[in-house]
Amino acid sequence: MKFRVLFLKKTHIYLVILILLLIILFILFITSKASPTSNTISNNKNIKADFNGDGKEDILSVTRVDDNYLMEVTINNKTFSFKTDENSPIIETYSPYWPIRVTLMDISRNKVPEIFIQGSKNNKPLQRVFVFHNNNFDNILSNSNDILGFIDCKNNKTPKVISGKIQGNNIAFSNYIFLNYKFTNYSYDTNKTFIGKDTIYAFIKLIEGLPESEYYKPNSIFSSDISKEDMSLIGRLSGEDNSYVFQDALFKENKCDNKGDISEICWTLNFRGISNADNSIVKNYTLDLILTPDKNSKDNYYFKIASICKQR
Secondary structure, eight states: OOOOOOOOOOHHHHHHHHHHHHHHHHHHHHHTTOOOOEEESSOOEEEESSSSSSSOOOOEEEEEEEEEEEEEETTTTTEEEEEOOOOOOOOOETTTTTEEEEEEEEETSSSEEEEEEEETTHHHHHHHHEEETTTEEEEEEOOOEEEEEESSSSSSSSEEEEEEEEEEEEEEEEEEEEHHHEEEEEEOOOOGGGHHHHHHHHHHHHTTTTTTTGOOGGGGGGGGTOOOHHHHHHHHHHHHHHHEEEEEEEEEEEOOTTTEEEEEEEEEEEEEEEESOOOTTTEEEEEEEOOOOTTOOOSSOSSSEEEEEEEE
């Protein structure tokens, strides 16, 4: 039996090595994409993640003490207690209809997530951001905004954090990038359809106007692909005969096209519902919305609501 020996030229070997390197770099690039993980908390909860970059899981504990939330992280049997920028251990206050939301997001792309907190203090919205730096968890941002979001986390652009609130008949945004363990404001050319904010504003006003607004709902904010079952949720909310008040929101891009443009957005809207029959009955209502672009939209409602569901 004769064996055939295959000889490769140097150029072929270099080409194979180059292809392998490109594949490895591509895998590393894909796995480095930031992906937020959100947790809605009513009482106590432990959240596992690597908070110091050593490759091991640590534990973030959110604890309710009376009407306040305290936080700490345990890393290698050492406990780090959180304090706010006001040097207080109280991170947020407890409310039966306004749960605290903890979002872990690696916007620095250094394999260590930053910790984003949304909730309330004295029935007003409150956002905080904590980052692990110099062997401590620093509260690098605190404000009274009610909207938090992330963009450019599913493409090769610099991840961006957006914090905003409803002002008048608009949603106003402040834009940040994370640099040297701090948030830096940056100028971003936005318009009224940016990230679907005109659609979201109209939807918030629709919910806050129920039950009367059900008969005058702005159909232009809904995609033609939305199901009848999803649309019926508005009627069910109306039928509960509540007065709804917007509390806060979180948004993030779900998908981007090959140009890096957003092709799907997820918005989570948090309302409190006050019974019109008995105003001592107050419940939390959290709605998840998926928005997709409508290429036929010109000036308004470029991103339309493609699905709605209520969290249990």
